[in-house]
Amino acid sequence: MRKLSAQEFDRIHTRLKSLYIRYTEVYEEIFDHYCTTLENVSEAESIIVLTQLNETFAWSVVKGMDQELEKNVSKQVWVAQLEFLKFWNHGLKGLLATIIGFALLEIAIFIIPVSELILVFLVIILITTAGVFFMKRDAISFRLSHKMVSISSATIIKRVGILNTIFMWIYAMPSVLTRGEIHSNTLFVWGMGIVTVFSTLYSISLLVIASNLTNYRTTR
Incomplete structure (x- = not known):
């Protein structure tokens, strides 16, 4: 086993960057595979082996790895969330x-006026969402250029974004259609309260799970 030269590392990085790999974990796994393979051949053979590796990890293969990782992690996060939300499994503290x-x-529902309570729910949702986006801001980019992200951050941002977009529409559409009159409807407020509790617990569970996520490996 030999040590790769700086030029060989540059070739590997140049190739991988040209593939616009979505997730950091996929990039690192392919990079490790390139390095391990090249370390076991002579420098004279490295160009030929590098070409073979480029064919093995073609664009379609890499995109498939991105998608497979996303699917696997999404499934594992969902299972972990269900376990987290079973408060009776967290002992006395959870209860x-x-x-x-x-x-x-x-x-809050009995003390705060119904017309103002809806604002409390919205503030809770916005604070929770802002916290999630701040803690996982590495997955947010306003640049036009490509940016790799961690699979855990991407999964959390996507799930929280979808959830709270749905929540805002549940609140916004009835409010617009009734010109705000529905805010005085007790059933609507109770419904928003339930949705708020669910959304907050959902977001918190995502944060807890994301903090425990380790680097995932794809399967080839």
């Missing part, structure tokens, strides 16, 4: 936290 949370929600 107490749940009771306190629902108690505070009921107190």
Whole structure:
């Protein structure tokens, strides 16, 4: 086994960057495979082997690896979320936290005027969403150029974004159609309260799970 030269590393990085790999984990796995393979051949053979590796990891193969990783991690995150939301599995602390949370929600509903309570729900959702986006901001880019991201960050941002977009539409459409009159409807407010609790727990579970996610490996 030999040590690769700086020129060989440059060739590998140039090739991988040209593939516009979506996820950091996929990039690192392919990079490791290139390095391991080239370390076991002579420098004279490296160009031929590099060409073979380029054919093995063609654009379509790499995109397939991106998609496979996304599917696998999404499935694992969903299973982990379901386990996290089973508060009875978290012992006494989980049970107490749940009771306190629902108690505070009921107190808020009975104390705060119905017309203003909806604003409280919106603030909770916006704060939770902002927290998620801030903690996983590495997956956000406003540049036109390509940017690799961590699969965990991409998954969290996508899930929270979809969830809260749906929430905003659930709130916005009835409000627009009724010109705000629905805000005084008790059933609507209770419904928004339930959606808020679900959305907040969902977002928190994503953050907890994301912090525990390690680098995932794709399968070839």
